[in-house]
Amino acid sequence: MYTAADLRKGLKVQVDGAPYLVIDFEFSKPGKGQALYRCKMRNMITGNQLVQTYRSNDKFDKPDLEERKMQYLYCQGEEYHFMDTGNYEQLVIDKEHLGDNVNYMIDNMEMEVLFFQDRPIDVSMPMFVNLMVTKADPWAKGDTSGSDSKPVTVETGYVLQVPPFVEEGDKIQIDTRTGAYVTRVKE
């Protein structure tokens, strides 16, 4: 059980039977008034956002969440197939529950899958992934246009801005939290 005083950014609580992640939190307390805990929360299943103000006496259940290590096998349309590396059980997760993560997922990648009451609802990626550049315009030497980045496509189909020296066939590191280019990787 949590109380309103436990609320903070990143906490997971159960509201009306669904797991919510607190994505923004503000404590306020006017004058000599009541403490108010204003939360912006995201439903971890539907992605819907909820803004709610709680008071000190409000209580929350801890959601029944479990993380399991799984290997991503392949995708078929909107269905993404995974295997539990502990017991080799296979399961399918819909694209909508994976969100932006599909930008960074390549076959056989291992990741943590989050279950709510035994239903898979989310995956968490490593903070950095290395992906192959599959499409890049060549860097025109002597380009004086002043632009210091160009768009490239990586093996997952994701398009991002990178420095001009990155070429097709290079491996680049991407920060999965922001989707931004980090560095070129030598292998």
Add this chain to the structure above:
Amino acid sequence: MLDFQGLRFRAAFFHSLRSFFVRQQFLEVDTPIRQPLLLPELNIEPLASEGWFLQASPELCMKRMLAAGCSRIFQLCNCFRKGERGRLHLEEFTMLEWYRTSAGYEELMTDCEALLRSLLVDLEVMAPCAVFNETLRVGNRFISLQPPWDRLSVHETFARYSPVSIDQAMAADTFDAILVEYVEPHLGMERPLFLYDYPVELGSLARRKVGNPRLAERFELYINGIELANGFSELTDSREQRQRFEQELAMMDEERRQRSRMPERFLDDLAHLDRAAGIALGVDRLLMLLMGKECVDEVVSFAPADF
């Protein structure tokens, strides 16, 4: 941790506060931070210390000093309120309180205007001051700090910004929630604003308004939607004060809040106090605005995350 430039600014700010009050013939006092009892306040949770309490405000001792004959006193001290933590809250924070006898809340509003003007004379020339020509810059907006500031009653303010009337809000126990959600974001956006005359239930130590006993002569100072100070004409009728404390203690029992006993000697001393007024100003928040910062953690020497 605050960098050297910040520490220098904070020190100059404190120095300037003190010299303002000294020039105005206020006596600087200091009172124990750890005390065996508290003034009963429903919404303030104290931090306990070996059976005593860390002060939530120096109010109790300072009013007893007034009763003992001091006419103008001020104190700059650390106060503690359990569980108050956020962008504008630290469990340990710095409070400036000042009290005057033979004065009401109007005089305190004038003090606030004069205090800020005096601070700006000392601080505008220093980095990183976000004020230039008595104009505070907040992002790409400008707030004129030139007196006189706006004064708006709680009733008018609710009529203007709240979806429900003040009476409905009080009846539904949603005054604070509506204030935070609908009202505060409009307060002090063009120039500082005094929000004044609160329902008497919301000022347990404030005197009833002359001519309207349902209101208390209490005000809050707002700049940029941020509450900076709470002041009021002091309730000096010890019998009425006892009744208000009893109500407050009863509500605390109902909510099973930690409470201390009735502050009897405080009530005895009130009998020797005539007209007086006092105010508490959260100086970390004021410093935050002057330094152009977003969070009080950025203007104290050490924030909780710095340990």
